Structures are given as C-alpha cells and as structure tokens.
Amino acid sequence: xxxxxxxxxxxxSGKLHLGNFFGALxxxxxxxxxxxxxxxxxxxxxxxxxxxxTEIIKESITDMFLDxxxxxxxxxxxxxxxxxxxxxHAELHVLLSMITPLSWLxxxxxxxxxxxxxxxxxxxxxxxxxxxxxxxxxxxxxxxHKVPVGIDQVPHLELTREIARRFNxxxxxxxxxxxxxxxxxxxxxxxDGRKMSKxxxxxxxxxDPPEVIxxxxxxxxxxxxxxxxxxxxxxKICNVFSFHKLFSPPEEVSEISHxxxxxxxxxxxxxxxxxxxxxxxxxxxxTKREYFLTHVERVEEIIETGIKKxxxxxxxxxxEVREAIGI
Numbered sequence: 001x002x003x004x005x006x007x008x009x010x011x012x013s014g015k016l017h018l019g020n021f022f023g024a025l026x027x028x029x030x031x032x033x034x035x036x037x038x039x040x041x042x043x044x045x046x047x048x049x050x051x052x053x054t055e056i057i058k059e060s061i062t063d064m065f066l067d068x069x070x071x072x073x074x075x076x077x078x079x080x081x082x083x084x085x086x087x088x089h090a091e092l093h094v095l096l097s098m099i100t101p102l103s104w105l106x107x108x109x110x111x112x113x114x115x116x117x118x119x120x121x122x123x124x125x126x127x128x129x130x131x132x133x134x135x136x137x138x139x140x141x142x143x144x145h146k147v148p149v150g151i152d153q154v155p156h157l158e159l160t161r162e163i164a165r166r167f168n169x170x171x172x173x174x175x176x177x178x179x180x181x182x183x184x185x186x187x188x189x190x191x192d193g194r195k196m197s198k199x200x201x202x203x204x205x206x207x208d209p210p211e212v213i214x215x216x217x218x219x220x221x222x223x224x225x226x227x228x229x230x231x232x233x234x235x236k237i238c239n240v241f242s243f244h245k246l247f248s249p250p251e252e253v254s255e256i257s258h259x260x261x262x263x264x265x266x267x268x269x270x271x272x273x274x275x276x277x278x279x280x281x282x283x284x285x286x287t288k289r290e291y292f293l294t295h296v297e298r299v300e301e302i303i304e305t306g307i308k309k310x311x312x313x314x315x316x317x318x319x320e321v322r323e324a325i326g327i
Contacts, residue, residue, distance in 0.1 A: 217243075
C-alpha cells in the first residue's frame with residue numbers, strides 16, 4: 001500500500017529560530033517515515049509581506065534548506081522544492097481564484113489579525129487578500145491527503161477544503177479533500193515574552209553560536225511579579241521555565257519548579273542553568289549545518305531533484321484540471 005501524501009511549506013523571510021523548529025520542523029521530521037512528504041519554500045507567499053524587501057527572500061531560501069537538512073529532513077524520504085520554480089502553482093491559483101467567493105477570503109481570521117499586527121507594512125493588497133487561494137493551489141496540486149497544522153491553522157485548511165470541494169462540484173471530482181494532522185506546538189515565546197518572531201527581533205536562532213545564546217538568555221523576561229530573589233516565584237508564568245520544560249531533564253525541571261516557588265533559586269541562576277541546555281540541544285544540529293555549508297553543491301543537487309519531482313506531479317495534475325474545466 002502506497003503512503004499517503006503530506007504537503008507543507010515555510011516562508012523564507014530570514015533565519016529559522018526555535019519557534020520555527022518546534023512549531024513545524026520537528027513534526028515534519030517525525031512524519032517522514034509514515035508519509036510521502038513534500039516540503040517547499042513558499043517564496044511567493046513571502047512576497048505578500050516582503051514585496052518591498054525581496055532580497056531577504058532569495059537570501060533566506062538556501063539558509064532555510066540548510067536548516068531543514070540539518071534538523072533531519074531526509075531527501076531520500078522527503079521532496080523539498082521552491083514554490084516559484086513550479087509555475088503550475090500560479091496557473092492553478094488563477095483558475096481557483098475564478099471560483100472562490102470574495103466573502104470566503106474576507107472572513108479569513110488571519111487576514112484581519114495580520115492587518116492589525118503588521119501596521120508597519122502596507123498589506124492591503126490583492127495578493128495578501130488572496131493568499132489562501134494560492135495556499136489551496138499549493139496543497140491540492142499535489143493531491144495531498146494530509147497537512148500538518150497547529151489548532152489555530154485549522155480554519156485555513158478548511159478554506160482549502162471548501163475551494164477543492166467547489167471545484168469538484170462545478171467540474172469533475174479531481175481533488176481529495178486534505179485533512180489536518182494536528183501538531184502540538186509547545187509554548188515557546190521570544191526573549192521579551194512575545195511570540196518568537198524575526199519581526200520582533202526576539203528570537204533564538206537555530207544557528208546562533210553559544211555566546212549569542214547565553215547573551216540572549218540573560219535578557220529573557222521572567223516572572224514579572226518576582227522583584228527580588230527572596231520573593232517566591234510562579235513557574236507557570238515564567239518564560240524561562242517554559243524553556244526548561246523543553247530542554248532540561250524532567251528531574252531538573254521538577255527541582256527548578258520547587259526551588260522557584262520556595263525562592264531557593266533566583267531568576268539569574270535559573271537562566272544560567274537553562275542556556276547550556278539550549279546550547280547542547282542545538283550542538284548536533286549546528287555540526288550538521290557546518291557540513292552542509294561546506295557541501296553546498298550537494299544541497300543544490302537535492303533542491304534540483306526535488307523541483308523536478310514536484311513539477312512532474314504538478315504538470316500531471318494541471319492536465320487533469322484543464323480537461324475538467326474544458327479549456
């Protein structure tokens with residue numbers, strides 16, 4: 001029995017950080033043995049917010065693929081490719097845009113949220129409003145059965161299902177309706193307590209050297225109600241403790257929790273104990289990354305192979321689509 005197919009992508013808009021790893025990359029690696037996986041650099045999607053700063057997109061693609069391979073994405077198990085190298089995505093996007101009601105896009109929760117968050121950028125564009133249609137094209141052109149998402153992304157996938165369902169109804173049963181694989185995303189905020197993001201300049205990057213990690217952890221926000229070391233703390237509201245839960249052994253997590261509540265450990269000591277855990281966690285990743293940095297031709301070969309495989313499938317699907325529509 002052939003494996004079911006998975007599709008997911010990531011915007012190349014800078015270096016990858018720990019939030020990217022635990023939010024997506026870690027689950028991608030784990031899914032490789034069970035599914036036929038297609039992972040792509042969503043450079044067209046990056047244009048929706050970075051259309052005035054396109055240099056960062058091209059610069060970030062190779063960096064991002066280096067991070068993927070170093071984290072354990074295996075080119076023998078997964079196909080990795082660049083969205084813009086497959087023009088069939090754009091063709092299907094155009095065709096799907098003809099049948100997608102405007103009201104479906106206007107009620108997309110991310111559209112409203114991003115307009116409120118990215119106030120420093122003008123995203124009142126056709127491309128930004130219509131990005132869920134391109135997202136639908138990305139997924140269904142490979143007839144993906146599953147898409148790994150966090151619970152907050154389920155409405156986006158439901159819109160893809162609605163668009164695929166409408167195409168199947170209007171023309172011909174062509175696309176399977178992709179289902180979510182819910183991934184549990186651990187709480188991991190940036191060093192300032194906000195969402196970890198390149199935009200906020202608060203991220204710990206996968207490629208940060210040990211001295212930078214120590215410097216960043218020293219700056220991390222802790223329990224805001226704990227003014228002095230002698231004050232009992234509350235680990236539940238401390239960002240540093242959420243890092244300990246991910247990177248430290250269970251017995252140490254338990255001991256730190258107790259010491260924090262009883263004022264037996266101060267926030268500075270807590271941060272200094274956490275930094276080596278993060279450094280140790282990233283050490284194997286960074287060793288592999290150094291290897292790929294010195295073998296960039298191998299990375300380029302992997303990407304070219306992935307593009308050829310993805311394009312072959314996309315072309316077959318578009319032949320079916322044109323036949324179904326009758327053009």
